[in-house]
Amino acid sequence: MTPVHFAFSTTFILGLMGLTFHRNHLLSALLCLEGMMLSLYVALSLWTLQLNSISFSPTPMLMLAFSACEASAGLALLVATSRTHGTDRLQALNILQC
Amino acid sequence: MTYLMFLLLMGLIFGLIAVASNPSPYFAALGLVVVAGMGCGVMVSFGGPFLSLVLFLIYLGGMLVVFAYSAALAAEPYPESWGNWSVAVYGALYLMGVILVLFYFYGGWYESSWVPVDELSGLSMFRGDMSGVALMYSSGGWVLVISAWVLLLTLFVVLELTRGLSRGTLRVV
Numbered sequence: 019m020t021p022v023h024f025a026f027s028t029t030f031i032l033g034l035m036g037l038t039f040h041r042n043h044l045l046s047a048l049l050c051l052e053g054m055m056l057s058l059y060v061a062l063s064l065w066t067l068q069l070n071s072i073s074f075s076p077t078p079m080l081m082l083a084f085s086a087c088e089a090s091a092g093l094a095l096l097v098a099t100s101r102t103h104g105t106d107r108l109q110a111l112n113i114l115q116c
Numbered sequence: 117m118t119y120l121m122f123l124l125l126m127g128l129i130f131g132l133i134a135v136a137s138n139p140s141p142y143f144a145a146l147g148l149v150v151v152a153g154m155g156c157g158v159m160v161s162f163g164g165p166f167l168s169l170v171l172f173l174i175y176l177g178g179m180l181v182v183f184a185y186s187a188a189l190a191a192e193p194y195p196e197s198w199g200n201w202s203v204a205v206y207g208a209l210y211l212m213g214v215i216l217v218l219f220y221f222y223g224g225w226y227e228s229s230w231v232p233v234d235e236l237s238g239l240s241m242f243r244g245d246m247s248g249v250a251l252m253y254s255s256g257g258w259v260l261v262i263s264a265w266v267l268l269l270t271l272f273v274v275l276e277l278t279r280g281l282s283r284g285t286l287r288v289v
Contacts, residue, residue: 019221025125028214029132036136045141045186049148053135060155067162075248076256078167083263087270089179093186094277100189
């Protein structure tokens with residue numbers, strides 16, 4: 019495992035742990051998801067660049083498009099919850115059982 | 117090059133620790149900006165300027181503006197930064213975990229394992245990633261059509277989620 023592999027694996031795991039363990043806001047969870055997507059982008063790009071396989075390089079672009087879909091759906095959920103409940107704290111959503 | 121790569125990878129990991137240690141969304145978005153910038157630096161150092169440019173322009177320019185807007189929407193009067201006690205404790209815990217895993221892998225690294233391999237520059241007119249991304253329009257055409265369709269579908273999903281009539285989310289209670 020080279021240092022670069024260590025770096026993007028660690029960022030992915032850190033984003034996953036942050037998403038899993040402690041979240042107060044819905045937006046923080048979305049930001050952790052974005053961090054995971056960013057580490058995946060770096061990983062796919064480094065796959066292309068290290069293995070010199072240029073026909074693989076559209077893959078990070080497509081992953082970026084799909085992560086844009088994920089981010090927009092999550093932000094729409096954020097806007098919807100903050101409009102109906104006035105806050106985006108996940109604890110309030112837990113208490114209200116919605 | 118070795119030290120530059122070392123700094124960029126350290127910045128990548130520290131930025132993700134800053135995002136994952138549960139601060140307020142303003143500061144988490146700031147950490148995400150740091151992570152994106154460091155990722156751009158890593159990709160430039162590995163010889164992929166076009167992928168780095170796409171990450172910088174599309175990711176930072178497109179997504180983080182939307183995230184700044186949403187952070188303004190989810191505002192709170194007393195935001196927690198990294199100087200706050202619980203956030204600092206979580207950040208230190210993550211940092212300790214990273215250092216433990218680092219000690220496990222550190223023995224296998226040597227001096228030239230930081231240095232990227234760059235063979236394609238002598239063989240082609242463009243950089244390899246630039247001509248590789250152009251393959252998306254020729255042999256990857258159907259995937260391009262599918263992803264454009266998915267983006268259009270996401271537009272309708274978002275419009276349906278935030279619609280303000282009796283069926284949508286904004287209801288008269």
